[in-house]
Amino acid sequence: MNEVLRTILERRSIRSYKPDTVAKEDIETVLQAALHAPSGAGAEPWHLTVITRLDVIERFDARARAAMAESGVERVEALGKSPQYRVFFGAPVVILICGEKVLRKPGRHLSALADCCAAIQNMTLAAASIGLGSCWIGLVRYLFEREPSFMAPEGYEALFALALGHPGEAPEARSRRREGTIVWVE
Ligand SMILES: Cc1cc2nc3c(=O)[nH]c(=O)nc-3n(C[C@H](O)[C@H](O)[C@H](O)COP(=O)(O)O)c2cc1C
Numbered sequence: 001m002n003e004v005l006r007t008i009l010e011r012r013s014i015r016s017y018k019p020d021t022v023a024k025e026d027i028e029t030v031l032q033a034a035l036h037a038p039s040g041a042g043a044e045p046w047h048l049t050v051i052t053r054l055d056v057i058e059r060f061d062a063r064a065r066a067a068m069a070e071s072g073v074e075r076v077e078a079l080g081k082s083p084q085y086r087v088f089f090g091a092p093v094v095i096l097i098c099g100e101k102v103l104r105k106p107g108r109h110l111s112a113l114a115d116c117c118a119a120i121q122n123m124t125l126a127a128a129s130i131g132l133g134s135c136w137i138g139l140v141r142y143l144f145e146r147e148p149s150f151m152a153p154e155g156y157e158a159l160f161a162l163a164l165g166h167p168g169e170a171p172e173a174r175s176r177r178r179e180g181t182i183v184w185v186e
Contacts, residue, residue: 014133133167
């Protein structure tokens with residue numbers, strides 16, 4: 001099996017991180033992968049904010065937990081209120097992914113979310129390929145629902161975050177459900 005396929009099949013979400021800082025060139029490698037994601041009509045409608053300041057990450061985490069705790073969704077509220085839970089699992093790097101606002105450019109309104117997701121997936125794979133761990137964080141949406149422009153540049157809305165760092169755990173590759181997911185027309 002080639003290395004790309006091995007990385008795809010073995011990548012796991014990492015929810016425990018060593019406190020060690022991540023070399024800037026490794027973060028740059030991960031960012032470069034994001035910028036090479038497929039993008040509808042070549043719009044590249046993403047904006048990435050790389051946060052390595054631990055006090056900023058901690059404030060971001062606390063605000064996301066506070067929004068989760070008031071979400072009205074039982075399971076999410078319980079997580080947000082749990083004293084042990086950290087949205088970014090103590091990762092030393094958090095990347096905020098923002099997408100160009102819908103309808104800002106005619107014909108591009110459907111692509112920002114899809115393109116940003118492709119960019120995030122590229123980052124998770126690039127990170128895994130150089131021995132870093134990452135976790136795609138969607139639960140920040142409870143904060144972004146309240147504050148769509150949270151840390152976003154003008155014209156963009158906050159969509160997701162990615163926790164990134166040296167892994168503090170090594171979960172096994174996992175098999176996936178296949179039944180009912182693939183149909184061949186041949
Ligand atoms: C859109 C999206 C949002 C996610 N949000 C979270 C999150 O907020 N917190 C978390 O711990 N994992 C989150 N994940 C990671 C998934 O839980 C994880 O990918 C899934 O359980 C499969 O496990 P694996 O990534 O280890 O293969 C998210 C994944 C995606 C694609």
